[in-house]
Amino acid sequence: MKRSSTGLIIAVVAAATFGMSGAFIKPLLEAGWSPAAAVTVRALVGGTVLLPFALLGLRGRWSAVWRGRWRILLMALVGVAGTQVLYFASLERIPVSTAVLIEYLAPLLLVGFVWARTRRMPKWAVLIGSVVAVAGLVLVVSPGGSGDLDPLGLLLAGGAAVGCAIYYVVAARPSDGLPPVAFASLGLVLGGTVLGLVGLIGVVPFAAPNVNVPFLGTLQPWWVTLLFVGVLATGVAYATSIAASEILGSRLASFVGLLEVVVASVYAWILLGESLGIPQLIGGALILAGIAFVRSDKPDADPTAPASVLDQGELSIEPGSVAAPAGTTPSIRVSGSVV
Numbered sequence: 001m002k003r004s005s006t007g008l009i010i011a012v013v014a015a016a017t018f019g020m021s022g023a024f025i026k027p028l029l030e031a032g033w034s035p036a037a038a039v040t041v042r043a044l045v046g047g048t049v050l051l052p053f054a055l056l057g058l059r060g061r062w063s064a065v066w067r068g069r070w071r072i073l074l075m076a077l078v079g080v081a082g083t084q085v086l087y088f089a090s091l092e093r094i095p096v097s098t099a100v101l102i103e104y105l106a107p108l109l110l111v112g113f114v115w116a117r118t119r120r121m122p123k124w125a126v127l128i129g130s131v132v133a134v135a136g137l138v139l140v141v142s143p144g145g146s147g148d149l150d151p152l153g154l155l156l157a158g159g160a161a162v163g164c165a166i167y168y169v170v171a172a173r174p175s176d177g178l179p180p181v182a183f184a185s186l187g188l189v190l191g192g193t194v195l196g197l198v199g200l201i202g203v204v205p206f207a208a209p210n211v212n213v214p215f216l217g218t219l220q221p222w223w224v225t226l227l228f229v230g231v232l233a234t235g236v237a238y239a240t241s242i243a244a245s246e247i248l249g250s251r252l253a254s255f256v257g258l259l260e261v262v263v264a265s266v267y268a269w270i271l272l273g274e275s276l277g278i279p280q281l282i283g284g285a286l287i288l289a290g291i292a293f294v295r296s297d298k299p300d301a302d303p304t305a306p307a308s309v310l311d312q313g314e315l316s317i318e319p320g321s322v323a324a325p326a327g328t329t330p331s332i333r334v335s336g337s338v339v
Helices: 003-018 020-030 035-057 063-067 069-091 096-103 106-118 124-144 151-172 180-200 222-248 250-256 259-272 278-296
Strands: 212-215 218-221 332-334
Touching (some): 003 020, 020 222, 035 069, 096 124, 106 151, 106 250, 124 250, 124 278
């Protein structure tokens, strides 16, 4: 199986697990939990579950943690704490499907940012794929997005979209020996710890009442929901998403991540009673078509480079830099500048 095909399968698993979070967390928020508290417990559970696998993968490679310290820090503060708090805060004001729609405008933000930064128009395959995918998003969300669209909720979801775009760029950075499971575990534990401390000192609202909430048709203690979300929709989701991003690159991985919109709508339909019909199914098909267009774009790069190489100024490994001499670091360029 080709490396890119493997990356696509992993990315689909990531979207399927990430999509669980909104439908399962929303009842907890409605029961009095604050977004910061929910994200803190979710991140700590996910990071702790992955920790044994992370330690196993890091044996003899502890220096990789130090080399990736800034990547881990960005993952913790932006990818875990910032993005998730903004997303869950938006769920208190707007429907799950609408919040996911806005958050997953992140691929368009990546395309637009690269276009503005390099002043080079993306290839037609990317532009067509973007338009088709957005059309699919609108179809998926519009029929199930009934209700008042609170301005603050929309703004919070927009902030989550920016954070999501940053997350995909950070996740797609070369690992430099840091296993994806270790990157995910350390980022989740650090992000959850920082967010918990910020909440405990009162910087953000932090409420975690001892309540029972709906879970798969029954009332269960709060920890059952968060254990489920922490293991599957956090630990597994982040580890697979990071692995997919390293293989596919930030642009393609973010477009495949749009499938989370479809998955989240299905979960919200089953668990929360939000509507789902033929338009959403058509929208899902359009999202798949958009992904196919984006994937068909062939970057102008060395054919021996990894599948994560991207053109249009995105994060890429320069031709000839894949096999670097011992003791040196390959040149990595973002929009023409070495980082």
